[in-house]
Amino acid sequence: MSVSPFALILLSAIKVIWVTGFQESFDMPEAYPSIVVFDKIYYISKVKFVSYTEASKWCSENGGGYPAEIDTAEELAVIEQYAYSTNLRRIFIAGTDAKKDGIFLSQRTGVFIHIFNWVNGEPNNNGRVEDCLELNGSREGRVNDTPCNRASISHNVLCELDLRMLK
Ligand SMILES: [Ca+2]
Numbered sequence: 001m002s003v004s005p006f007a008l009i010l011l012s013a014i015k016v017i018w019v020t021g022f023q024e025s026f027d028m029p030e031a032y033p034s035i036v037v038f039d040k041i042y043y044i045s046k047v048k049f050v051s052y053t054e055a056s057k058w059c060s061e062n063g064g065g066y067p068a069e070i071d072t073a074e075e076l077a078v079i080e081q082y083a084y085s086t087n088l089r090r091i092f093i094a095g096t097d098a099k100k101d102g103i104f105l106s107q108r109t110g111v112f113i114h115i116f117n118w119v120n121g122e123p124n125n126n127g128r129v130e131d132c133l134e135l136n137g138s139r140e141g142r143v144n145d146t147p148c149n150r151a152s153i154s155h156n157v158l159c160e161l162d163l164r165m166l167k
């Protein structure tokens with residue numbers, strides 16, 4: 001008997017699995033240990049990016065994912081906790097309000113993102129240039145609007161991959 005059917009049963013039976021040492025294909029040296037929740041895998045880059053576009057490219061080229069998109073309150077809670085566990089200051093996730101201030105859309109799908117747990121006082125569109133979203137790992141993983149590309153501000157990136165896309 002191979003071990004993989006058992007692993008699949010585990011994946012479907014257990015809602016949250018900390019993957020460290022479990023799915024070696026996602027133990028990337030350039031990323032923090034990934035987590036699997038429901039049908040999604042999440043991983044955070046160790047590399048930092050000034051540009052959201054570059055961060056998004058990194059997700060795609062490392063594991064085949066995309067910057068995490070907040071679809072539900074449950075998912076937000078998961079990625080906040082994950083961000084918090086790293087204590088990283090700035091971590092890009094998906095969402096831009098470049099077209100209309102305060103209306104955040106997924107860069108990848110155009111879907112309206114409307115579930116947030118903002119850092120106190122946010123979103124503030126600081127300097128009128130904050131058109132992207134980040135999680136502040138050092139502030140309980142909560143959400144802040146941040147520049148998409150400003151030389152003085154660098155971010156890690158939290159990537160998401162739908163495991164059902166791999167089947
Ligand atoms: Ca999502």
Ligand SMILES: [Ca+2]
Nearest residue numbers: 124125144145
């Ligand atoms: Ca802000």
